[in-house]
Amino acid sequence: MSEQHNHEDHIDEVNGMKQGHGKVPRFLIIVYAALACWAVFYALTAKGIDETANAGGNTAGVSAEAGKALMGQSCALCHGQNYKGGLGPTLAGVVDTKGEEYVTGILKNGGVTMTAIAKDNNWTDDQVKSVIAAMKEIK
Amino acid sequence: MLSNAPFSTAKNFWYSSIFWLIISMIAGLVVALKQISPDFLYFQGADGLNFALTYAHIRIIHTNGILLAWLSMAMVGAMFYMVPKLTRTPLWSERLGNLTALIWNVAIAAAVVIIALGYSSGVEYAELPLILDLGVAVLAVLLSINLFMTIAKRQEKQLYASIWYFTGSLIWLPLVWIVGNIPSALVGGAMQANMNWFYGHNVLGLWFTTVGIGQIYFLLPKITGKPLYSHKLSLIGFWTIATIYVWNGPHHLVNGPIPVWLMKAGIIPSLLLIIPVWTVLANVFGTMKGVWHRVAEDVNLKFLVTAAIFYMMACLQGPFQSLMQVSAVVKFSHWVVGHAHMAPFAAFSFVCFVTIYYAVPRLTGRHIYSKALMNWHYYMSVIGFLMFAFTLWIAGVIQGFAWMDGTPFMETVDTVRTLVVFRAVGGTLMIVGQLFFAYNIWKTVKSGTKISSEENVAA
Numbered sequence: 001m002s003e004q005h006n007h008e009d010h011i012d013e014v015n016g017m018k019q020g021h022g023k024v025p026r027f028l029i030i031v032y033a034a035l036a037c038w039a040v041f042y043a044l045t046a047k048g049i050d051e052t053a054n055a056g057g058n059t060a061g062v063s064a065e066a067g068k069a070l071m072g073q074s075c076a077l078c079h080g081q082n083y084k085g086g087l088g089p090t091l092a093g094v095v096d097t098k099g100e101e102y103v104t105g106i107l108k109n110g111g112v113t114m115t116a117i118a119k120d121n122n123w124t125d126d127q128v129k130s131v132i133a134a135m136k137e138i139k
Numbered sequence: 140m141l142s143n144a145p146f147s148t149a150k151n152f153w154y155s156s157i158f159w160l161i162i163s164m165i166a167g168l169v170v171a172l173k174q175i176s177p178d179f180l181y182f183q184g185a186d187g188l189n190f191a192l193t194y195a196h197i198r199i200i201h202t203n204g205i206l207l208a209w210l211s212m213a214m215v216g217a218m219f220y221m222v223p224k225l226t227r228t229p230l231w232s233e234r235l236g237n238l239t240a241l242i243w244n245v246a247i248a249a250a251v252v253i254i255a256l257g258y259s260s261g262v263e264y265a266e267l268p269l270i271l272d273l274g275v276a277v278l279a280v281l282l283s284i285n286l287f288m289t290i291a292k293r294q295e296k297q298l299y300a301s302i303w304y305f306t307g308s309l310i311w312l313p314l315v316w317i318v319g320n321i322p323s324a325l326v327g328g329a330m331q332a333n334m335n336w337f338y339g340h341n342v343l344g345l346w347f348t349t350v351g352i353g354q355i356y357f358l359l360p361k362i363t364g365k366p367l368y369s370h371k372l373s374l375i376g377f378w379t380i381a382t383i384y385v386w387n388g389p390h391h392l393v394n395g396p397i398p399v400w401l402m403k404a405g406i407i408p409s410l411l412l413i414i415p416v417w418t419v420l421a422n423v424f425g426t427m428k429g430v431w432h433r434v435a436e437d438v439n440l441k442f443l444v445t446a447a448i449f450y451m452m453a454c455l456q457g458p459f460q461s462l463m464q465v466s467a468v469v470k471f472s473h474w475v476v477g478h479a480h481m482a483p484f485a486a487f488s489f490v491c492f493v494t495i496y497y498a499v500p501r502l503t504g505r506h507i508y509s510k511a512l513m514n515w516h517y518y519m520s521v522i523g524f525l526m527f528a529f530t531l532w533i534a535g536v537i538q539g540f541a542w543m544d545g546t547p548f549m550e551t552v553d554t555v556r557t558l559v560v561f562r563a564v565g566g567t568l569m570i571v572g573q574l575f576f577a578y579n580i581w582k583t584v585k586s587g588t589k590i591s592s593e594e595n596v597a598a
Contacts, residue, residue, distance in 0.1 A: 011366045015225040015299040017357070018366035022425050024375070032414055039407045046406075048399040049463050069545040076547035 059124045067134030070127060074117050083138050088114060092138045100132055107131065141237040145229060146502050148236030152216030153495050154584075155244050156209050157577050160488075162251075163204025164570045170198045171563040175556075191255040199254045199266045206264070206342070207275070208247045210483055212240075213491035214350040215282055218305050220498050221357050222286050225299055231288035239281045246274045262331075264339045265320050272320040276313055283309045300373040304353030307381060311345035329396045336388035343482060344384035344412075351450075351487040352376070352419055354494050355443065359426050362439055362497065368425025372418050380415035383408045390461035394470065402463065409461035416454040423447045438513040439493045445521060446489035453481040468543065473555065473562075474535020477528040484569070485524045492516070492576060499580060505587030512579040516572045523568025526561060534558040 011020050071083070080086035095103050107128055110116035118128050142151075172179045173194045180192050190196075223230045230236055250271055259266040267275070286309060290302065298306075319338015323331045360367050367373065389397060389405025427444065434440050456478055460469055469475060496513065500506055507513060534555035541551040 014297045015295060015302065016227065017225065017299045017301075017360055019299070019360075019370045019373075020366045020368055021371065022369035024369070024371060025421055025425075028417060028421055031417060035411055035413060039411060042407055042410075043403055046399075046403055046463070048402065049394060049467060072545035072547050076549075081547040081550045 060126050062126050062129040062133060064130065064133040064137055066127070067130035067132070068137075070121075070123070070131050071134050074121060075131075078114070083135075091135055095132060095136050103132060103135065104128060141234045141241070143233045145233065146220060146223070148230060148233050148240060149216045149220035149498065150502060151237055151240040152212050152219060152243075153499070154580075155240060156212035156216060156491075157495075157580060159204055159208030159212065159247060160573055161570075161577055163201055163209055164566075164573055166197050166201035166204060168563065168566050168570055170194060170201055171559075171566050173197070174559050175563060190257065196255050196257065199259060200251055202264060203250060203254070203266060204247070205483065206347075207250070208243075210347055210488060210491065212243060213488075213495065214347065214354070215239075215243075217354050217491065217494045217498075218282075218286055218309075218350065220494070220502075221301060221354065222289050222305060225302055225357070226290055226293035226295070228289055228293045231285050231292065235281065235285050239278060239285070242274075242281075243278055246271060246278065260320075260324060262323075262335050264342070265323070265335050267320070269321070269324075272316075276317055276321075279309075279313045279316060283313070299356070300367070300370075300377065301353040301357040303377050304349045304356065307377070308346050308349040308353070311341070311349070311385075315341040315345055329392070332392055332395070333389060333397060333401070336391040337385075338388075340387045340391060341385055344380070344387060347483060347487050348384075349380065351446075351490045352380075354490050355419070355423065355447070358439075358443060358490070358493055358497060359423060362437065362443065362493075363426065363430045363433065365426055365430060368422050368428070372422040372425070376415045376418035376422065379418065380412075383411045383415065387412070387461075390466075393461060393463055393466040406461050406463070410458040412454055412458060416451060420447060420451055438510065438517055439496050441517055442489045442493045442496075445517075446486045446493075449481055449485035449489070450487075453478070453486055456481070468539035469535050470539075472535035472538040472542070473531040473559070474539065477531030477535065480524070481528060485521070485528075489520070492520075495580065499583055500587070500590065503584055503587070504590050505583055506590055508579050508582035508587045512575045516575045516579065519568050519572030519575065523565045523570075523572060526565030527569060528565075530558045530561040530565060534562070 009021075011018055013019075075083060075091065078086055078088040079091050083091040085091075106114065107118040107123075108116060109119070117123075118131075123131070169180060169192075177194070182188055219230060219236055250267055253268060253271065254266065258268050260268060265272075286305065290298070290306065315338050319335050319342075323334035323338075326334060356367060356373065359365075386404060386408035389401050390409045391405075393402050393406065423444075424447075434444055459465055460474070460478065496507060537555055537558075538551050541554065542548075
């Protein structure tokens with residue numbers, strides 16, 4: 001850029017607009033270079049995010065976390081935001097009082113007014129167990 | 140019937156754009172109020188009216204109104220003013236220009252009615268039905284012919300940076316518009332979404348941004364009286380935005396049903412955007428060197444510098460939220476709405492305000508009616524916007540993390556309720572500011588004090 005040094009103070013006029021010939025700030029050149037390096041690095045190394053586990057989409061394996069996600073999608077509408085009852089009854093303590101087998105039956109086959117939510121959503125046995133585990137945690 | 144007076148096209152575009160600005164922003168406020176209380180503007184028994192005023196219709200009127208009516212018309216007005224000024228050549232045809240303005244207004248009015256009646260393609264930012272899509276394409280061609288013929292007739296061979304930006308924008312707009320609106324519906328699925336976002340983002344990057352920067356390059360030396368800092372920077376900025384921006388569309392579909400390589404092809408250019416943005420800003424700040432004290436007393440300069448700062452902020456936030464991990468949190472939340480207002484409102488609407496405040500006195504021979512109102516316009520817009528945006532950003536982050544936790548949806552709605560109320564307060568301030576603007580321009584044109592011949596308007 002040194003050969004242009006003598007041009008820098010020179011101002012010319014285009015379409016009645018004065019324009020100078022200031023040089024590109026060094027700081028900006030560093031930014032260009034850094035971004036270029038990052039771009040190559042990112043293009044070669046970045047991988048997509050797999051969130052199926054967090055979203056309750058893992059069909060194998062039992063966890064209260066996965067169950068919570070499934071419940072948020074399928075139970076909250078009727079049983080209330082905190083599962084303390086709404087259109088349907090409260091779910092707090094239901095596994096303790098009625099027993100795991102009974103609740104599993106309701107999930108799979110439906111209740112008096114409730115639909116067979118596990119069957120409708122094609123939940124695997126592990127997913128049903130995850131939901132039971134999540135229900136036990138409702139206080 | 141159509142005027143042939145010099146610069147009548149620019150004026151007609153601006154006056155109509157201000158009208159649509161007010162209408163579209165009121166539609167925006169209605170939408171904000173409906174988010175607080177869904178029963179707002181619900182009339183018992185008036186089913187037809189309730190259908191027209193439903194949230195989905197008013198929101199589309201707001202977004203299309205702001206983008207196609209206010210911002211596009213204000214920018215087209217700016218080009219009809221600046222291109223003849225720069226080339227020192229009268230506009231090829233003021234009659235054709237005024238005809239374009241007339242058709243544009245009729246098309247927007249028709250769009251409002253059609254959207255309110257429920258006809259929509261259902262694609263965000265590309266809602267207008269096919270017949271109006273074709274209409275907009277014709278308008279783009281009409282105004283391009285007029286401006287290109289003016290540029291072609293010029294005496295001076297070399298072209299100033301503003302004209303490159305305007306010319307580029309006029310070539311890109313029809314391409315971007317047609318790809319995103321017309322054949323995309325035939326493709327369907329994820330590819331349609333990709334084509335729609337090619338339009339959805341590039342209409343900002345290769346139309347609003349580039350016409351906006353063209354205006355900044357015109358206004359800044361005019362208002363400060365200083366030469367543009369660097370010709371080389373304007374070259375770098377122009378060619379990098381032209382090559383990089385067009386890739387930005389897929390970042391709207393990050394973590395969505397598109398291949399990972401396509402996501403990366405959207406994310407990388409989103410970050411590389413920092414190159415053209417900082418290059419333009421280096422040119423702005425380089426030009427401002429030595430005249431910063433003038434910002435305090437000149438409202439136009441205040442608007443212009445604030446616009447440059449918000450442009451920088453928008454183009455830091457944008458690249459940040461295009462990253463997969465960030466997008467996973469903020470996508471679909473209030474955050475995006477806050478971000479989406481920053482460039483169109485706080486950056487490029489501000490630039491258009493300056494263009495109108497700068498040009499109207501020069502075209503009508505009258506001083507701006509009230510400097511105090513200009514100041515009010517500025518402070519209401521900035522404070523209103525900051526309140527509007529920060530409440531949405533905070534609400535968006537809360538929402539995003541709550542959704543990831545699997546918190547039931549209605550609970551997240553309750554959590555951010557107060558923030559949504561404050562968003563509407565900020566939005567109201569923004570609108571009040573624009574009412575000052577509209578009133579001020581109206582009074583200037585009708586009864587502003589005449590500029591006497593010995594006064595120098597260039598100050």
